[in-house]
Amino acid sequence: MAVQFLRRLRSGGPGTSSARHPGGRAVTAALLVPAIAFLALFFFYPILITFGTSITPANGTGVTLEEYLTILSSPKDWGVIALTLGLAVGTTVISVLLAVPLALILRRRIRGHRALRLLVLAPLMILALVSALGLLILWDRNGWLNLLFSRLLPFSDGPLQIDYTIPGLLIFYTWLYSPFTILTTLSAVEGIDPNVEEAARVSGAAPWRVFRSVTLPLAWPGIRAGSVLTFLLAFGAFSVPLIAGGNHRPLPVLIYTEAAVFQNFERGSALAMVMAVVALAAIALYTRFSSKPVRGSAG
Amino acid sequence: MGAMIELVDVVKRYGDVVACNRLNLAVDQGELVTLLGASGCGKTTALRCITGSLRPDGGRIIIDGRDVTDVPTHKRNIGVVFQNFALFPHLTVVDNVGYPLRVRGVRSAERRERAIEALRLVRLDGLGGRFPRELSGGQQQRVGLARAIVYEPTVILFDEPLSNLDAKLRLEMREEIASLKDRLGFTSIYVTHDQEEALSLSDRIAVMKDGVVHQVGRPTEIYGAPKTAFVAEFLGNPNRLTGVCVERTEDQVVVEADGQRIAAIAESDTPKVGERAVVYVRPESVRIRNGTASADESTLRATVVRSAFLGDSTEYILSLSDSVSWHLRLEHTTRLTVGEAVDLSALRAGCRAFALGESADDGTHRGASAEA
Amino acid sequence: MTAVAVAAGARIRPRVGPGLSRLITYTFLLAFVLYVLSPFLAILVTSIAQDWFGGRILPGSLTLRWFDWAFNVTNLPGVMANSFIIAGLTIAISLVIGIPTAWALGRRHVRARNVLMTLILLPKTVPPITFALGLSREFYSFDLVDTHLGVALAHTTLALPFVVLIMSATFAGLDERVLEAGRVCGGNWFRNLVHLVLPMAMPGLMASVLFTFVTSFNEFTLTLVTYGPDTLTLTVQTYLAIGDGFLEVASAISVVLLVPSVILLLLIQRQIRPENILGGVKGL
Ligand SMILES: Nc1ncnc2c1ncn2[C@@H]1O[C@H](COP(=O)(O)OP(=O)(O)OP(=O)(O)O)[C@@H](O)[C@H]1O
Numbered sequence: 001m002a003v004q005f006l007r008r009l010r011s012g013g014p015g016t017s018s019a020r021h022p023g024g025r026a027v028t029a030a031l032l033v034p035a036i037a038f039l040a041l042f043f044f045y046p047i048l049i050t051f052g053t054s055i056t057p058a059n060g061t062g063v064t065l066e067e068y069l070t071i072l073s074s075p076k077d078w079g080v081i082a083l084t085l086g087l088a089v090g091t092t093v094i095s096v097l098l099a100v101p102l103a104l105i106l107r108r109r110i111r112g113h114r115a116l117r118l119l120v121l122a123p124l125m126i127l128a129l130v131s132a133l134g135l136l137i138l139w140d141r142n143g144w145l146n147l148l149f150s151r152l153l154p155f156s157d158g159p160l161q162i163d164y165t166i167p168g169l170l171i172f173y174t175w176l177y178s179p180f181t182i183l184t185t186l187s188a189v190e191g192i193d194p195n196v197e198e199a200a201r202v203s204g205a206a207p208w209r210v211f212r213s214v215t216l217p218l219a220w221p222g223i224r225a226g227s228v229l230t231f232l233l234a235f236g237a238f239s240v241p242l243i244a245g246g247n248h249r250p251l252p253v254l255i256y257t258e259a260a261v262f263q264n265f266e267r268g269s270a271l272a273m274v275m276a277v278v279a280l281a282a283i284a285l286y287t288r289f290s291s292k293p294v295r296g297s298a299g
Numbered sequence: 300m301g302a303m304i305e306l307v308d309v310v311k312r313y314g315d316v317v318a319c320n321r322l323n324l325a326v327d328q329g330e331l332v333t334l335l336g337a338s339g340c341g342k343t344t345a346l347r348c349i350t351g352s353l354r355p356d357g358g359r360i361i362i363d364g365r366d367v368t369d370v371p372t373h374k375r376n377i378g379v380v381f382q383n384f385a386l387f388p389h390l391t392v393v394d395n396v397g398y399p400l401r402v403r404g405v406r407s408a409e410r411r412e413r414a415i416e417a418l419r420l421v422r423l424d425g426l427g428g429r430f431p432r433e434l435s436g437g438q439q440q441r442v443g444l445a446r447a448i449v450y451e452p453t454v455i456l457f458d459e460p461l462s463n464l465d466a467k468l469r470l471e472m473r474e475e476i477a478s479l480k481d482r483l484g485f486t487s488i489y490v491t492h493d494q495e496e497a498l499s500l501s502d503r504i505a506v507m508k509d510g511v512v513h514q515v516g517r518p519t520e521i522y523g524a525p526k527t528a529f530v531a532e533f534l535g536n537p538n539r540l541t542g543v544c545v546e547r548t549e550d551q552v553v554v555e556a557d558g559q560r561i562a563a564i565a566e567s568d569t570p571k572v573g574e575r576a577v578v579y580v581r582p583e584s585v586r587i588r589n590g591t592a593s594a595d596e597s598t599l600r601a602t603v604v605r606s607a608f609l610g611d612s613t614e615y616i617l618s619l620s621d622s623v624s625w626h627l628r629l630e631h632t633t634r635l636t637v638g639e640a641v642d643l644s645a646l647r648a649g650c651r652a653f654a655l656g657e658s659a660d661d662g663t664h665r666g667a668s669a670e671a
Numbered sequence: 672m673t674a675v676a677v678a679a680g681a682r683i684r685p686r687v688g689p690g691l692s693r694l695i696t697y698t699f700l701l702a703f704v705l706y707v708l709s710p711f712l713a714i715l716v717t718s719i720a721q722d723w724f725g726g727r728i729l730p731g732s733l734t735l736r737w738f739d740w741a742f743n744v745t746n747l748p749g750v751m752a753n754s755f756i757i758a759g760l761t762i763a764i765s766l767v768i769g770i771p772t773a774w775a776l777g778r779r780h781v782r783a784r785n786v787l788m789t790l791i792l793l794p795k796t797v798p799p800i801t802f803a804l805g806l807s808r809e810f811y812s813f814d815l816v817d818t819h820l821g822v823a824l825a826h827t828t829l830a831l832p833f834v835v836l837i838m839s840a841t842f843a844g845l846d847e848r849v850l851e852a853g854r855v856c857g858g859n860w861f862r863n864l865v866h867l868v869l870p871m872a873m874p875g876l877m878a879s880v881l882f883t884f885v886t887s888f889n890e891f892t893l894t895l896v897t898y899g900p901d902t903l904t905l906t907v908q909t910y911l912a913i914g915d916g917f918l919e920v921a922s923a924i925s926v927v928l929l930v931p932s933v934i935l936l937l938l939i940q941r942q943i944r945p946e947n948i949l950g951g952v953k954g955l
């Protein structure tokens with residue numbers, strides 16, 4: 001499962017300590033209780049409530065799957081799911097395309113690489129809303145980038161509309177969520193023994209081939225680990241599309257709008273459950289199909 | 300006969316450090332030449348210039364008559380065996396060995412066949428399906444060897460291939476490389492700082508220091524007739540005596556130190572009378588004197604300071620003066636006790652004298668190890 | 672000597688390749704730097720801009736009015752206090768609840784530990800919006816809405832998995848021999864805790880505190896469904912300002928928000944190893 005995959009990545013192997021301590025199982029159980037109880041109360045129970053709400057008819061009694069059926073039969077809702085997934089996948093792909101060359105440059109420890117590393121972290125530390133605001137101002141029809149484009153490309157007809165469009169959301173998401181991919185990719189690339197790439201070169205592999213058959217497969221676990229995070233964050237992004245999505249409403253925004261604005265808790269809850277299932281399924285698929293990367297295709 | 304590998308005045312700097320300083324070396328077809336030198340003397344740098352991973356700041360590199368100075372690494376057709384093996388961790392053993400063939404467009408069936416043949420040559424049959432991490436260190440280096448020979452490259456470079464292996468395995472792999480070389484006849488440059496390895500394996504040895512080759516020659520030449528104090532010092536773990544040259548004739552020079560006199564072979568560049576000089580004495584040319592010394596032996600007085608049992612022999616540390624101590628290995632037939640005073644005989648043929656000119660540090664630096 | 676004519680120590684003509692790839696490299700890096708920094712620059716300039724319309728590159732004049740608004744009209748000090756109180760509470764709750772569990776998972780024999788760990792990490796795997804609605808309903812029935820404690824509890828669901836993860840790895844990595852030595856030397860468990868365990872676990876603890884702070888300080892979704900007039904945080908206030916269309920005021924608030932973030936970034940940079948990053952720096 002995806003979660004296990006994440007856990008394995010994060011903890012760096014099973015932290016088995018053979019130490020058996022006094023007190024035995026009772027003490028162990030007592031130590032575990034607070035966290036389990038907390039999550040039961042404030043995570044699993046809310047999900048149960050959400051699920052309960054989603055299958056309760058509007059008039060209050062009985063059980064109904066009506067909301068789910070409505071979602072499943074509505075092309076509009078399918079469109080929203082597709083948009084959410086599409087944005088997440090697009091962001092992930094762009095992030096990898098950005099991360100790999102950047103990591104290959106930063107590994108060379110050129111002058112100023114420390115500052116660059118710090119810069120990579122910046123989007124992680126700053127509130128997504130703040131970043132989104134900055135990006136909105138930057139890409140505004142009268143913003144700096146459009147001013148630049150209008151000077152560089154004199155034949156362009158009018159300013160580019162980026163804010164509140166899907167390409168705009170992709171740009172924003174990538175700015176916000178690519179650092180995860182960049183950092184793990186960098187760490188994976190730096191873990192590669194340069195002699196191994198050297199061995200490929202002396203064996204007769206041209207630079208691109210060395211990259212494809214040695215560097216990339218060896219960096220792949222790192223790329224995958226970070227890109228799962230990028231994917232998850234892009235999939236669940238809420239505040240950014242809320243203020244910068246315009247008419248494009250990915251699932252989290254739709255869920256919030258249904259529940260908070262239209263007070264339709266049943267539909268909001270059903271959409272939330274759909275979202276949870278899609279998220280878990282997507283990660284499961286992702287980890288499954290990326291676990292055997294370019295391996296073996298040394299040619 | 301044309302040289303297979305030729306370095307001409309190769310210069311490589313890292314900032315202020317000159318790692319290769321007008322390096323010249325020619326390796327003939329089928330020859331194994333060792334680059335021998337202390338850590339940091341530029342051996343790896345020289346090798347990396349040959350592979351093309353480093354670009355020399357000056358000079359040319361010629362392989363098989365072709366100037367490859369401007370040829371990128373992957374077009375040089377060189378095999379390299381790395382110190383840390385540098386196997387592809389994501390490929391099986393067969394795929395590791397087959398990789399050079401794969402990038403050369405060899406078809407899969409033939410590739411496999413040739414990889415397995417190469418693995419057989421390094422006596423690794425049957426392990427082709429494993430991943431490198433499932434092999435022991437010795438096995439991994441055999442895979443590295445197989446990968447380097449599988450495409451029959453013009454030359455094979457070895458960068459301290461045995462230094463990550465334990466002593467016994469090192470000996471075994473050394474034999475392996477020697478026999479492979481005899482069978483396949485490749486031309487190679489072999490980097491090491493293990494003199495025993497160099498002496499036993501090489502057709503010729505190039506002794507390097509500070510980016511310069513001091514002497515190139517057959518092992519017996521290098522060992523028996525070192526041309527510089529550094530070469531004499533570096534090979535054979537010699538005993539050493541520093542003093543003043545007091546006599547110089549047609550066939551010998553005599554150096555006096557702390558009241559002891561020692562005669563050494565005269566060479567063209569031996570010190571002149573009155574000059575400070577250092578004499579290197581091969582341990583095997585020193586014996587405990589019994590009876591009178593012959594004409595070609597010098598006699599020296601020493602005190603036994605320490606002894607170390609080595610199994611088949613015992614090593615004694617002998618003090619010739621406050622600042623000079625020698626080591627001497629003796630069979631168990633002769634026994635010395637600590638504190639005992641002995642007379643030593645040093646065979647003139649095993650002694651070399653060098654002037655302590657501006658290169659005085661040549662002797663003093665390394666001397667520490669001999670006196671330890 | 673070979674037949675190849677060789678000028679001794681000949682100068683080598685520069686290759687075209689490296690020069691070109693160098694140019695590409697530095698262009699790429701420059702673009703990346705601008706790409707990351709320009710939104711911040713845009714905010715900084717907006718927050719002090721006046722008369723900035725109609726395709727001007729820089730504002731006509733500068734003003735501190737927006738900061739004045741941010742502080743007085745939107746009660747920024749009070750809002751900021753809320754953010755810090757909630758973050759502090761979140762840190763306290765997460766550590767108190769998370770550390771015992773982390774100790775058990777890191778140092779004791781726990782059956783089904785994998786299942787347990789998966790469950791504990793689940794809140795970081797599904798987007799918060801999926802349980803935010805239920806949480807909000809629950810909070811209404813418990814009267815936790817619009818209380819500092821309530822918002823902090825909501826934030827703890829996201830901070831706790833990270834604390835457990837980091838601390839269990841930290842505890843598992845403690846050197847058993849040192850602890851053994853402590854026991855042998857006759858220290859009681861409290862002395863051992865203070866003098867041995869605490870110093871050794873310090874890096875993990877620091878990472879937990881810093882990341883929990885960032886998580887709480889920046890959390891939007893779970894704040895939005897649990898806040899009220901008395902628990903308005905900086906995050907929500909920024910959102911409200913943007914929603915009202917006061918981009919200048921929102922920028923001023925954002926600049927204020929950037930200060931702790933930049934300080935944290937500098938504090939935290941050494942802690943940031945990929946395995947920590949994967950623990951998630953901010954909420955999903
Ligand atoms: N990338 C580099 N940058 C700066 N200096 C370097 C670099 N690589 C090597 N040097 C320096 O160049 C000199 C020669 O290094 P080189 O690696 O060739 O030595 P070596 O003979 O292979 O030593 P060893 O036996 O330890 O492998 C050393 O002084 C080393 O410090």
Ligand SMILES: Nc1ncnc2c1ncn2[C@@H]1O[C@H](COP(=O)(O)OP(=O)(O)OP(=O)(O)O)[C@@H](O)[C@H]1O
Pocket residue numbers: 432433434435436437438465468
């Ligand atoms: N993970 C593994 N899977 C399968 N076989 C293995 C694995 N690890 C080691 N082996 C095999 O077990 C044998 C012993 O390996 P080990 O690494 O213990 O050798 P070693 O004594 O350390 O040798 P060396 O001195 O060469 O490192 C070897 O034949 C090796 O191929």
Ligand SMILES: [Mg+2]
Pocket residue numbers: 342343344
């Ligand atoms: Mg070296």
Ligand SMILES: [Mg+2]
Pocket residue numbers: 435436
């Ligand atoms: Mg081993």
